[in-house]
Amino acid sequence: MSLDVASLAHSMRDRLPPKHDAGWTLGISRPEAMAEPAEKAARHLDLPARQTILDEGDEARSLHVILEGSVMLSKLLPDGRRQIIELLGPGDVFGLCINRLSDVTAETVLPSRIVVYDRAVAESSPSLQRLVADRMKAQICALHDHAMLLGRKNAVERVATFLMRLVPNRGGQGCAGPLAAGKADQAQVHVTLTRQEIADYLGLTLETVSRAFSLLKRQGVLAYGRHDDVTIGNVCRLCQCTGSH
Amino acid sequence: MSLDVASLAHSMRDRLPPKHDAGWTLGISRPEAMAEPAEKAARHLDLPARQTILDEGDEARSLHVILEGSVMLSKLLPDGRRQIIELLGPGDVFGLCINRLSDVTAETVLPSRIVVYDRAVAESSPSLQRLVADRMKAQICALHDHAMLLGRKNAVERVATFLMRLVPNRGGQGCAGPLAAGKADQAQVHVTLTRQEIADYLGLTLETVSRAFSLLKRQGVLAYGRHDDVTIGNVCRLCQCTGSH
DNA sequence: CGAATAGTTGAAACTAATCAAGTAAAGTGG
DNA sequence: CCACTTTACTTGATTAGTTTCAACTATTCG
Incomplete structure (x- = not known):
């Protein structure tokens, strides 16, 4: 069991980007073996760069998984100050929130392919659940690093x-x-x-x-x-x- | 080993007034109905305030769930600059990381009760998985807010x-x-x-x-x-x- | 080619950090 | 129980780093 996880983690970290520029030009790509679960009820988006996918405060009842490209999540203060919160690449997920409203704006940085799963579908697929849990852990670690950067560097x-x-x-x-x-x-x-x-x-x-x-x-x-x-x-x-x- | 820690915790506990409004004094308690899954293979910790649970770089193969009290996660830079990354309360989880090493130090702020599940156990229990996924979503949102605070306020x-x-x-x-x-x-x-x-x-x-x-x-x-x-x-x-x- | 966008650089203003001194409360030992 | 030490907090003066304001340069796009 632990051996399984270990080798997966290892291969994730050492794998090189599969394609030319797309993901890693932002350095945020972690193009590991990404489970491609039952594609039922999944919507595919093919977006150009700098396209808004989701606005802060929008209804967010679906799970978005980035297949290719990169997406940035940002927040605004009422007076216009902006903070870009996360830079995401292939394999990363977004659009999930406890309450039904998105806490961030999501927009593409590069031309991107994104799969959108309905919340209900996402929650009924164990493989998707697993993917989401793993990515969330990785994103939490990235947010930790970023908090250190913002607070102390x-x-x-x-x-x-x-x-x-x-x-x-x-x-x-x-x-x-x-x-x-x-x-x-x-x-x-x-x-x-x-x-x-x-x-x-x-x-x-x-x-x-x-x-x-x-x-x-x-x-x-x-x-x-x-x-x-x-x-x-x-x-x-x-x-x-x-x-x- | 774990008994050692537990008994130490008990002996030190008497020095501090155990308050039971513990959680929300930090404002981070969200005392909702928390699934209490099969307690098999779960270790319970009863810790006094300001006790280190986990050090940055430690092996972190278990899932920690806070039952009562509060825990802070922090990181250090080599020159000693510290950033407290998250303040957690009842229901919150920590100790999970993609690679096997903890990216943060975890220590109690208040006297706390914590359940520790072995990684394998945590990953085999659907109810725990669900709890973890929900808490991670909430913690990600909190980290988003905190990034805005650190970057722009x-x-x-x-x-x-x-x-x-x-x-x-x-x-x-x-x-x-x-x-x-x-x-x-x-x-x-x-x-x-x-x-x-x-x-x-x-x-x-x-x-x-x-x-x-x-x-x-x-x-x-x-x-x-x-x-x-x-x-x-x-x-x-x-x-x-x-x-x- | 001219306009628009993105980036660079300089000077002044400002916020927070640093350095330093002082106060208040809690813990210790006689 | 009181002086003494320690720890936590407050406040002031000065310094440093970043922001703000402004001018200028380079590149891209009609």
């Missing part, structure tokens, strides 16, 4: 942490660490969010995010021409900037 | 939001709002966390928390002599200070 640490998420298989618990040093430890990441979106995710202003990028560039940790194609010269060095190592 | 808003959580049946989605105005809208709350803990929860320093308390007191929103027994003169007025309304 400074601007550069936040931006560095964000960028590390974009590097597949790094920055998490299983970060290779300085072990891998010595060999060229370069990475290319594609930043799909605007500076404003990054700011709203990191609890900063877009100016502060821009300054942090510029600082890391000036220090030689990053290099970029177009602002969305970033080369990380030494991943470990960037990792050192996150405050977590 | 100022010091006074954070403290006001924290205090509102201590008022039963207020501050949430179902806040009565200014409707209830006119009648005396007073509340007494017992603050069980120290200023340092509140600060670690709200992403502030203890001095800033203290100043926010003092400011709200000076403005007549709060009154208190002993720093842990706070009278909220007008709940709606405090609610106005949270930034959420």
Whole structure:
């Protein structure tokens, strides 16, 4: 039993993205073996980037599972302050809430394919239930990390942490660490969010995010021409900037 | 082993007054009908306040359900910065993680009763599964709110939001709002966390928390002599200070 | 090519952190 | 029971980091 879970968990973590850019350009893809349960009563959505799926306060009686692409969840304060709460990728779920109203707005970041299950269907399928429980655990851990970032990290640490998420298989618990040093430890990441979106995710202003990028560039940790194609010269060095190592 | 812990807990317990309003003094109790599933293979813990249950990085292969009391989950950065991630009450669950290691430290805030189910047991009981799924949804929503607080609210808003959580049946989605105005809208709350803990929860320093308390007191929103027994003169007025309304 | 959008950079303002001193309450030992 | 220590909280002065405001640059799109 525990061996089962262990090997599944392990394969989840080490698997590489199945397709080119879709998920991991955001660094949030965890494209594990995803149960594809009975497709009865499931609606499929095929959405372009920056499309709203669900508004804060909307009726939310269905379970959404991301097949491909990425989705961001955000909240607004009455005076317009926005916080992007979660960045989700393939396998992640959203749209579930205790009371029937969504507590967040959900919109695509990239063109995305999403399956929508009716609440009743979702709750009657054990395999779906299992998928949902596992993803929720993962998302809770991600929210824990993010609370630490928002509560205790400074601007550069936040931006560095964000960028590390974009590097597949790094920055998490299983970060290779300085072990891998010595060999060229370069990475290319594609930043799909605007500076404003990054700011709203990191609890900063877009100016502060821009300054942090510029600082890391000036220090030689990053290099970029177009602002969305970033080369990380030494991943470990960037990792050192996150405050977590 | 577990007996050891239990008896230790009992001997230390006498030093602290066991209050039975324990849960809601933190405002986090949601004492609904909680399924009490097959108690087989369940270990019960009876712990005094400020007792560590689980350390960040510990093996975490069991599901913990809070029956009574309250528990805080926290994380540390290598340089000692701490963030309290969640404040949990009766019915809430913790100790589950995708990989086998706990991502947080868990410790009691009040004397607490906790059931610990072995992972295998938890995963084989449909009723437990259901409980866990529901609680996780609720906790995710709470984490969403908290991310908004940490990312976008100022010091006074954070403290006001924290205090509102201590008022039963207020501050949430179902806040009565200014409707209830006119009648005396007073509340007494017992603050069980120290200023340092509140600060670690709200992403502030203890001095800033203290100043926010003092400011709200000076403005007549709060009154208190002993720093842990706070009278909220007008709940709606405090609610106005949270930034959420 | 001009307009619009996104990003960068600088200076000033402001909020919260830090440093430091002082007060209040609780616990300890004579 | 009282001085003494410890712990928790408060308050003030100063500093640091981020936000705000503003100007400017680069890129994308009709």
